[in-house]
Amino acid sequence: MASSKVGVLTLLLLCVLLVGSNYVESADAKICPQFCEPNIGYMTCPSTGHKKLYPKCINCCKAGKGCKLYRKNGSLRCTGT
Numbered sequence: 001m002a003s004s005k006v007g008v009l010t011l012l013l014l015c016v017l018l019v020g021s022n023y024v025e026s027a028d029a030k031i032c033p034q035f036c037e038p039n040i041g042y043m044t045c046p047s048t049g050h051k052k053l054y055p056k057c058i059n060c061c062k063a064g065k066g067c068k069l070y071r072k073n074g075s076l077r078c079t080g081t
C-alpha cells in the first residue's frame with residue numbers, strides 16, 4: 001500500500017518535472033507585441049527554404065529566426081532574430 005503510494009507520487013513528480021521543463025522551454029521563446037507590421041509584402045524564412053510567405057499578421061519580433069520581412073515595394077524591412 002505504502003509503496004504504491006510512493007510510486008504514484010514519483011510518477012506525479014516526474015509529470016510535474018516534464019511539464020515544468022516544457023514550460024521553461026516555451027517561456028524561453030520571445031514574448032512579442034501582437035501588432036501587425038504595416039506594408040509587409042511577403043516574408044521568407046530559412047526554415048521554409050526561403051519560399052515567399054504571406055502571413056496575415058507579422059512583425060519583426062514574431063518573425064522566426066532568420067526570417068526576412070519585405071515591404072510591399074520589395075525593400076527589406078527587417079530580419080527576425
Ligand SMILES: *[C@@H]1O[C@H](CO)[C@@H](O)[C@H](O)[C@H]1NC(C)=O
Binds near residue numbers: 071073074075
Ligand atoms: C520602400 O519603402 C520604404 C519605406 O517607405 C523606403 O524607405 C524605401 O526606399 C522604398 N524602397 C524602394 C525600393 O522603393
